[in-house]
């Protein structure tokens with residue numbers, strides 16, 4: 111028999127974007143919220159020190175049961191289907207994108223403008239920063255504008271990062287402390303960071319934000335009902351209508367007993383991968399291409415950014431290990447300037463590193479080094495430091511950068527699996543070589559200005575902070591949702607966060623996904639009465 | 644210590660590891676864990692003295708070797724490794740090296756008795772070095788401890804990844820992976836032995 115669960119709002123997924131929507135809605139509105147999550151529950155905070163220890167000693171994953179066997183897909187995918195989603199083991203790095211990101215067509219004649227401007231998002235960036243607890247340093251206001259100060263003071267620079275800040279300044283690059291979802295001061299019941307340097311993959315004290323803190327609070331106060339191990343398989347519209355009436359789901363514990371969620375508003379918050387997938391699966395006679403897909407753009411324009419990185423020797427000592435995960439950042443290059451390739455926007459981050467200083471068992475001539483010889487060689491090489499530098503650069507997606515249903519693979523519950531393919535738009539394809547070369551030259555310049563040497567460079571071909579697949583826009587023929595994340599085709603269906611991005615900037619995306627989700631929540635909440643404060 | 648972004652095993656190695664989950668393999672693993680507790684202390688101490696920095700002194704080498712034994716006893720083959728970034732592959736730790744390493748210690752000792760008429764633990768530094776040399780023949784870089792073919796390499800690799808070895812090399816109290824007051828983190832790490 112089908113179990114029916116009713117609520118005012120049904121949120122599909124429990125990642126960071128779902129957590130933002132649920133928290134804001136239940137803070138501000140009188141509405142019942144049910145959250146449906148395919149994955150398992152997370153380990154409690156109290157278990158994390160021991161799990162971290164096993165990670166440090168043996169490399170074991172500290173996140174048990176954080177993925178579902180059989181959900182691997184063709185194409186780039188980071189595994190985490192669990193209550194809290196990918197942000198259970200994110201790095202917590204939270205830059206804002208820059209005003210230019212939302213206007214690249216107007217400014218540079220490239221790709222598309224977003225239907226919103228940076229200023230529209232600024233209050234929601236601020237709100238996300240307050241809810242997550244972001245510690246940050248204000249960059250130069252013209253590059254890093256913000257309506258209000260960061261909610262928390264910046265995480266202090268380690269001694270090594272202070273040296274590297276001076277080193278970058280010698281090359282004419284002004285840097286500052288990377289904003290992070292790691293507490294510089296105690297925040298909403300979580301302690302300040304103590305720099306034990308395993309932010310990724312696991313913060314053992316809860317100084318780094320992860321969505322479990324939001325879910326614990328919301329569940330504890332009875333403000334949401336969250337069903338884990340429950341997979342939504344399709345959305346159905348009411349007969350003869352575009353209004354979404356129900357979400358059909360299956361419990362992983364009782365696959366024979368279907369569950370049906372009925373709600374006034376449905377929110378798809380299942381990330382860049384599973385959100386378009388669910389919409390494509392929800393085909394019917396009236397919606398033959400799936401839900402929200404009259405434009406044919408569900409699954410299209412997947413976007414992200416690639417990176418070029420380098421290790422650069424510096425002529426002074428550093429002490430990597432005091433906090434190698436924290437970095438310097440600059441937004442100086444997020445505004446396209448003439449002089450390089452026709453269009454290139456990128457960030458630049460600098461970390462201390464021990465690459466090139468690791469203990470060696472063979473000396474330069476291949477001589478075996480044991481005991482005191484090994485230590486002497488190690489000391490000699492540790493006397494000067496290494497900087498790790500990396501730039502994400504903006505990649506413009508092609509329409510064919512897409513998620514489709516895979517004819518060859520099925521999910522464990524029998525639906526076609528998603529298949530992912532990232533493809534650059536012609537402009538990015540054409541500029542790729544020159545862009546990457548330009549970044550390598552920038553690293554050479556940094557090295558030379560600081561009397562150092564580039565030890566090695568690398569390029570990741572995958573696209574980081576994946577987004578897109580249900581892009582927002584003003585024109586229903588050219589986009590899947592409006593600027594609030596409301597589907598053009600179904601007035602009670604919202605798609606939030608990463609999938610709605612038009613392009614993916616050249617910096618970590620999750621703060622933007624959270625801000626976009628909060629903006630969506632403000633629209634979702636309008637139909638419900640305000641909560642008395 | 645593992646680098647979080649670069650998982651240990653390739654896809655091919657992972658497939659090979661699936662064999663690890665047969666009932667016979669489970670039994671073998673259980674035997675492996677028991678065997679880990681039976682490493683020959685005396686020979687292992689002597690290996691430690693041969694490969695670790697003499698600067699640690701006898702008082703320093705003993706605790707390193709005991710720490711290595713504890714680490715080995717806690718090792719679990721087939722455990723899920725930290726996921727790689729941007730890849731769906733789930734990778735697992737290799738079977739415990741304990742049975743192999745135990746056999747190597749026994750072989751070292753037998754070799755010492757044959758060649759020098761004494762247990763390995765009683766040999767002088769030069770003779771120990773002669774017997775250990777083949778263990779390092781094919782080793783070009785320090786592997787992750789559990790991936791070391793030979794116990795001598797495993798011990799050295801394990802020590803080199805400890806926070807105290809890192810402090811020794813940098814001559815400063817970095818205290819990698821320790822909690823520290825946030826307000827103190829801008830300060831230069833204090834030189835070992837106190838401020839100079």
Ligand SMILES: Cc1cc2nc3c(=O)[nH]c(=O)nc-3n(C[C@H](O)[C@H](O)[C@H](O)COP(=O)(O)OP(=O)(O)OC[C@H]3O[C@@H](n4cnc5c(N)ncnc54)[C@H](O)[C@@H]3O)c2cc1C
Pocket residue numbers: 122123124125126127128146147148149188189190191192193194195196197198199200201202203204310340341342343379380381382384385388575607608618619620621623728729
């Ligand atoms: C190792 C790592 C480090 C990272 N570090 C950073 C960083 O420092 N900074 C940064 O900006 N970003 C970082 N990211 C990216 C960041 O984690 C993600 O962008 C973010 O967590 C995505 O959140 P989301 O809510 O969009 O989706 P997700 O976290 O993917 O959540 C979606 C949830 O929906 C569930 N779901 C999917 N389909 C269904 C269904 N049909 N029914 C029910 N439930 C479903 C999934 O199980 C999942 O839990 C990192 C990612 C990884 C993997």
